């Protein structure tokens with residue numbers, strides 16, 4: 001039985017490719033009206049046209065999650081277009097610095113990853129939670145990772161940023177429930193997306209683990225599978241689910 005999202009007003013970030021694209025298509029097919037944010041406008045437009053051709057009601061905004069003014073403007077525009085925001089599914093993120101040694105890790109790469117993954121999660125949550133606080137209800141789903149939460153990471157900056165996102169979700173869960181806002185963070189496991197496939201190739205070339213590259217890529221889970229978890233968490237059936245959700 002697909003998660004029933006009939007009438008839900010949902011914002012999805014990182015909607016252009018990978019997990020965000022699959023999640024946009026799924027929640028749209030399950031009845032939600034979707035405001036999609038990304039910086040990759042060509043793939044973002046393709047996600048929206050695929051969602052709408054399948055009978056959905058979705059719209060795209062160019063939003064760099066590092067840009068506070070852009071986030072504030074897009075959240076306000078999405079609130080108006082949707083008529084409120086029931087669910088934020090924040091998926092946007094980057095992985096840079098895989099296999100780079102700590103003593104050689106560039107400061108600007110560190111800043112980029114932390115800004116997009118951690119500060120972006122904070123900024124998008126900040127503006128969406130303001131809308132939800134007025135409503136007295138909402139669901140915020142952040143995207144952490146096993147990296148920096150359950151163990152190590154191929155990238156010092158990536159693992160650190162995701163540890164931060166996990167911490168942010170725990171703090172938000174504790175502080176926002178009094179406003180009727182449920183907060184979850186998803187640790188999506190190893191999913192076949194542009195981000196992960198690039199990382200697997202880099203680690204393979206760096207000699208990270210034995211084995212065949214095609215088999216390593218073939219072992220990844222499809223983003224469509226993971227989108228079912230996000231759709232469930234967005235639904236009322238997940239009202240008793242608190243905090244972190246692991247899919248591996």
Ligand SMILES: NC(=O)c1ccc[n+]([C@@H]2O[C@H](COP(=O)([O-])OP(=O)(O)OC[C@H]3O[C@@H](n4cnc5c(N)ncnc54)[C@H](O)[C@@H]3O)[C@@H](O)[C@H]2O)c1
Nearest residue numbers: 014016017018019040064065092093145190191193195196
């Ligand atoms: N694929 C995995 O195995 C895996 C594992 C754990 C966590 N994650 C997390 O899942 C999320 C989605 O990643 P994915 O694997 O689908 O990769 P992806 O590269 O396909 O998707 C990331 C999306 O974020 C967008 N994005 C990047 N920078 C942005 C910015 N500054 N502002 C707005 N949008 C931006 C990209 O354009 C892209 O559409 C990321 O947060 C990633 O860290 C992925």
